Amino acid sequence: MRQSQTWRAALGEARVSLAAAGLSSAEVDARRLVEQASGFDGGELWAHLDDVVSHRAAAHLAQMVERRTAGVPLQYALGRWGFRQLDLFVDRRVLIPRPETEQVVEVALGELRRLAPGRSTTVVDLGTGSGAIALSVAVEEVTARVWGSDVSAEALAVARANLAGIGRPAGRVRLVEGDWFAALPPELAGAVDVVVTNPPYVAAGDDLPREVADWEPPAALVSGPTGLEHLLAIVEEAPRWLGRPGALVTELAPHQAGTVSTAARAAGFAHVEVRPDLAGRDRVLLARR
Ligand SMILES: C[S@@+](CC[C@H](N)C(=O)[O-])C[C@H]1O[C@@H](n2cnc3c(N)ncnc32)[C@H](O)[C@@H]1O
Known part of the structure; x- marks a missing residue:
């Protein structure tokens, strides 16, 4: 970087480097990386384009651009990603939270408010990863006591870092390690209002976009030979942990909706429906139930 470079020039250079690496998203990515390095978000950046870039900020930007041109997903290069009201820390230990999962949270919150308006509630987020679902529920629903579980100690370390960033609602969240429901204390059996989860639901051998397959944790994506293994195990065991009334809310792939709905009815759920994502x-x- 030249001496006394402005953010305008740094933005231009970042855009050129990213485009030269073949990234079709060079324009948007360059802006996001510059926002992160400068600390100026959105429209604020445009008011500071002629500010001089500090040495430290330039080094930070150069490191992020280098990672992005090497193929690192934008979210990992930034080290953060927005999810509903949260600004989550993310790295390769966790799945990058997806927009469709924001809709999963919406359904879980709606269910919680329908089931138990005003009273204290218990919510379990299985496979919490970055904590996206568990922490969103805790922040957006003050009555909720939330358990977030994951089999990955590494993912839980990320969730813990994010938990530390949410302030007072963190007091209503517990993070526990283990295989699906086995991570929970036995006394929760029959006492959970809502189980919400976004389990791995990709089939082994399915084609995934390169950026996903190369960078995101396989255990957060792939379930088994059919992709249904984790979903069906959770559907089968959920009734034992839910109160009456209680609800299970799970993300799935569109082509799995029929099979998982049938499994839910067979597991004793009286009312089963599938809701769409924003697309x-x-x-x-x-x-x-
Ligand atoms: C699709 S990711 C979802 C992460 C996060 N909830 C989200 O929506 O962004 C699935 C998560 O389930 C966890 N997981 C995989 N197998 C598990 C198991 N047997 N028991 C508990 N968690 C598991 C993975 O470590 C991963 O964090």
Whole structure:
């Protein structure tokens, strides 16, 4: 970087480097990386384009651009990503939170408010990863006591870092390690209002975009030979942990909606429906008992 470079020039250089690496998203990515390095978000950046870049900020930007041109997903290069009201720390230990999962949270919150308006509630987020679902529920629903579980100690370390950033609602969240429901204390059996989860639901051998397959944790994506293994195990065991009334809310792939709905009815859920994501595809199973 030249001496006394402005943010305008740094933005231009970042855009050129990213485009030269073949990134079709060079324009947007350059802006996001410059926002992160400068600390100026959105429109604020445009008011500071002629400010001089500090040595430290330039080094930070150069490091992020280098990672992005090497193929690191934008979210990992930034080290953060927005999810509903949260600004989550993310790295390769966790799945990058997806927009469709924001819809899963929406359904879970709606269910919680329908089931138990005003009273204290218990919510379990299985496979919490970065903590996206568990922490969103805790922040957006003050009555909720939330358990977030994950089999990955590494993912839980990320969730813990994010928990430390949410302030007072953190007092209502517990993070526990273990295989699905086995991570929970036995006394929660029969006492959970809502189980919400975004488990791995990709089939081994399915084609994934390069950036996903190369960078995101396989255990957060792939379930087994059919992709249904974790979903079906959770559907089968959920009734033992839910109160009456209680609800299971799970993300799934559109082509899995029929099979998982059938499994939910077979597991004893009286009301089963599938809700769409914002693109209109079947994405969220809601099963009530
Ligand atoms: C698709 S990611 C979801 C992460 C986060 N909830 C989100 O929506 O962004 C699935 C998560 O389930 C966890 N997981 C995989 N197998 C598990 C198991 N047997 N028991 C508990 N968690 C598991 C993974 O470590 C990963 O964090």
